[in-house]
Amino acid sequence: MLTVSGVSGLPEIREGDDLAALILAHSTPSDGDIVVVTSKIVSKAEGRLVAAADREDAITAETVRVVAERGSVRIVENRLGIVAAAAGVDASNVPDGHVLLLPVDPDASARRLAERLREVAHVGVLVSDTLGRAWRLGQTDAAIGAAGVRLFEQPARDADGRPLAVTMSCVADELCAAAELVKPKDGHVPVAIVRGRADLVGGLDLPGARSIVRSPDEDLFRTGG
Amino acid sequence: MLTVSGVSGLPEIREGDDLAALILAHSTPSDGDIVVVTSKIVSKAEGRLVAAADREDAITAETVRVVAERGSVRIVENRLGIVAAAAGVDASNVPDGHVLLLPVDPDASARRLAERLREVAHVGVLVSDTLGRAWRLGQTDAAIGAAGVRLFEQPARDADGRPLAVTMSCVADELCAAAELVKPKDGHVPVAIVRGRADLVGGLDLPGARSIVRSPDEDLFRTGG
Numbered sequence: 001m002l003t004v005s006g007v008s009g010l011p012e013i014r015e016g017d018d019l020a021a022l023i024l025a026h027s028t029p030s031d032g033d034i035v036v037v038t039s040k041i042v043s044k045a046e047g048r049l050v051a052a053a054d055r056e057d058a059i060t061a062e063t064v065r066v067v068a069e070r071g072s073v074r075i076v077e078n079r080l081g082i083v084a085a086a087a088g089v090d091a092s093n094v095p096d097g098h099v100l101l102l103p104v105d106p107d108a109s110a111r112r113l114a115e116r117l118r119e120v121a122h123v124g125v126l127v128s129d130t131l132g133r134a135w136r137l138g139q140t141d142a143a144i145g146a147a148g149v150r151l152f153e154q155p156a157r158d159a160d161g162r163p164l165a166v167t168m169s170c171v172a173d174e175l176c177a178a179a180e181l182v183k184p185k186d187g188h189v190p191v192a193i194v195r196g197r198a199d200l201v202g203g204l205d206l207p208g209a210r211s212i213v214r215s216p217d218e219d220l221f222r223t224g225g
Numbered sequence: 226m227l228t229v230s231g232v233s234g235l236p237e238i239r240e241g242d243d244l245a246a247l248i249l250a251h252s253t254p255s256d257g258d259i260v261v262v263t264s265k266i267v268s269k270a271e272g273r274l275v276a277a278a279d280r281e282d283a284i285t286a287e288t289v290r291v292v293a294e295r296g297s298v299r300i301v302e303n304r305l306g307i308v309a310a311a312a313g314v315d316a317s318n319v320p321d322g323h324v325l326l327l328p329v330d331p332d333a334s335a336r337r338l339a340e341r342l343r344e345v346a347h348v349g350v351l352v353s354d355t356l357g358r359a360w361r362l363g364q365t366d367a368a369i370g371a372a373g374v375r376l377f378e379q380p381a382r383d384a385d386g387r388p389l390a391v392t393m394s395c396v397a398d399e400l401c402a403a404a405e406l407v408k409p410k411d412g413h414v415p416v417a418i419v420r421g422r423a424d425l426v427g428g429l430d431l432p433g434a435r436s437i438v439r440s441p442d443e444d445l446f447r448t449g450g
Contacts, residue, residue, distance in 0.1 A: 002229040002407050004421075083360045092392070130392060134359040135308045137439050138377050138395030140402070142361065152363050155410035167317070167355060167410055170363030177365070178403035181422060182227050185380035185392055196229075197406060214362050 002196035006182035006189035013190075015047035020116030023191055031122040032198025034149055035113070036179035038190040039102055039129040040093060042109045042145070048101040055089060055099045062087035062101060075132070080106065081213035082144055084131050093187035103127065106145025107208030114147035114204055124149035124201040127209070128176035141180035143172035146209040150200045170212060171200055227421035231407035231414035238415075240272035245341030248416055256347040257423025259374055260338070261404035263415040264327055264354040265318060267334045267370070273326040280314060280324045287312035287326060300357070305331065306438035307369055309356055318412040328352065331370025332433030339372035339429055349374035349426040352434070353401035366405035368397035371434040375425045395437060396425055 007027040013019070019041065029035055043049075050058050065077040078087040080102065088102040103109045106127040114125040127145030132138075143151065151172040179192035232252040238244070244266065254260055268274075275283050290302040303312040305327065313327040328334045331352040339350040352370030357363075368376070376397040404417035 001231075002403070004227040004229070004403070006226075077360075081360075130394070133395075135302075135306075135439055136367070136395065136398065136437050138393045138398070138437065140395050140398050153410075168363045169355070169405060169410070170358075170361065170365050171406060173361065173363070173365050174402035174406050177399040178227070178229070178406060180394060181396060181399050181403060185378075185394070212361050212363065214360055 002178070002194065004178050004182050005193050007191035007193060008189045010190060013041040013044040015045065017045045019045050020113055023117065024120055027193055029117060029121045029123045029193055030195065032201050033121065034124045034126060034175055034194040034197065034201065035117060036126045036128050036176055036192045036194060037113065038183060039106060039127050039144055040090065040100060040187070041190045042103045042106065042127055043100050046103055046109065048103060049094060049098045050101060052091065052097050052099050058099060058101060059087045059089050062089060078102070080144060081210065082131065088129060102129065103145065107147065107210055110145035110147035110208070111204055122201065126172055126176055128179060141176040143176050143209040143212060146172055148201055148204045148206060150202055150206060151209065151212055172209060172212065227419065229403050229407050230418050232416035232418060233414045235415060238266040238269040240270065242270045244270050245338055248342065249345055252418055254342060254346045254348045254418055255420065257426050258346065259349045259351060259400055259419040259422065259426065260342060261351045261353050261401055261417045261419060262338065263408060264331060264352050264369055265315065265325060265412070266415045267328045267331065267352055268325050271328055271334065273328060274319060274323045275326060277316065277322050277324050283324060283326060284312045284314050287314060303327070305369060306435065307356065313354060327354065328370065332372065332435055335370035335372035335433070336429055347426065351397055351401055353404060366401040368401045368434040368437060371397055373426055373429050373431060375427055375431060376434065376437055397434060397437065
């Protein structure tokens with residue numbers, strides 16, 4: 001059985017806050033847990049607020065490639081390789097007059113958090129963000145940062161022993177999706193702890209979430225129109 | 226807290242099997258639970274096996290539009306509006322010499338299951354499939370059929386009371402993703418029960434999963450190259 005528990009009671013996060021200490025003050029992670037942290041509080045702790053007047057400039061600065069544009073909506077690929085509306089620049093749950101950028105390096109943020117949390121319990125850390133999808137309405141949470149968590153699960157064989165070459169589940173994104181179900185968008189539950197998949201927790205040398213991003217030349221899904 | 230429990234012990238499913246009875250024989254759903262059923266066993270119960278020799282014809286028959294093609298891999302939009310490799314036609318965990326098509330109408334399949342299961346408990350039903358994504362490696366499970374479950378969650382306000390117009394979480398897909406984490410691809414756990422989001426369970430007149438599919442003309446995410 002898998003359990004997903006929201007961590008509530010954290011204060012409004014400000015630049016310089018010690019997220020690991022705050023998480024440990026409001027939860028009791030155990031060995032094998034996966035701690036899923038909303039990117040927004042990571043960004044706030046890292047001081048990634050900019051003045052709202054500079055929003056369009058901020059989006060442009062984060063943008064590597066414009067995927068599509070209609071009216072005021074810009075779907076872009078940002079410097080992390082993530083395709084998102086407004087390059088992930090966010091105006092909700094931030095102080096008035098400001099917008100929030102994604103963490104500079106969410107994998108590094110996850111690693112720093114994991115190092116601190118592992119002083120208490122052998123956990124994995126995912127930094128999640130809310131992303132739109134091609135072909136399907138609505139957003140789901142996905143991993144933009146990871147430390148000490150296996151991102152993919154590739155079963156070698158089906159029930160009859162036949163190889164399953166094509167299937168490779170992105171468990172990191174599925175863990176973030178599961179976590180979102182206990183993290184209402186009002187921002188009051190910015191962390192969730194997933195228990196029951198200790199097999200996915202490993203060394204801090206495991207690949208970060210940057211490796212989930214497809215390289216454009218191998219992405220059959222983006223060639224269509 | 227959310228809990229996700231795998232339902233194991235089901236026999237190999239054959240055409241005509243009573244899935245609702247089999248699920249109830251191996252689990253005890255409660256009011257407010259969401260029962261996530263792998264599409265594969267729905268297809269098997271509905272007799273959607275075809276001879277493997279007819280695989281290419283089957284894919285073509287299920288295809289509405291080819292999104293991309295490289296070597297033997299065809300990414301297509303199928304008659305359900307779902308974009309998937311091989312139109313969702315699957316050769317794993319099926320009898321030798323056969324491939325399995327998706328259910329004819331997964332929303333109707335979900336509704337039939339929900340009607341039966343609701344004789345015991347007021348549950349919602351999702352039929353899940355494993356889908357690839359644009360821009361991101363690996364597959365995640367998503368909802369291709371739904372009955373009695375709210376598919377989307379749209380928070381009206383952020384923590385500071387500002388409207389959050391853009392964000393609409395596809396909780397149906399997130400529930401299927403969470404369920405996949407307890408359903409190994411060896412096929413032995415084809416059903417999972419998610420407990421803790423009874424607020425998402427509603428009438429059988431709620432929209433089916435077909436409504437998750439974006440209409441092409443409003444899909445900014447598919448216009449890019």
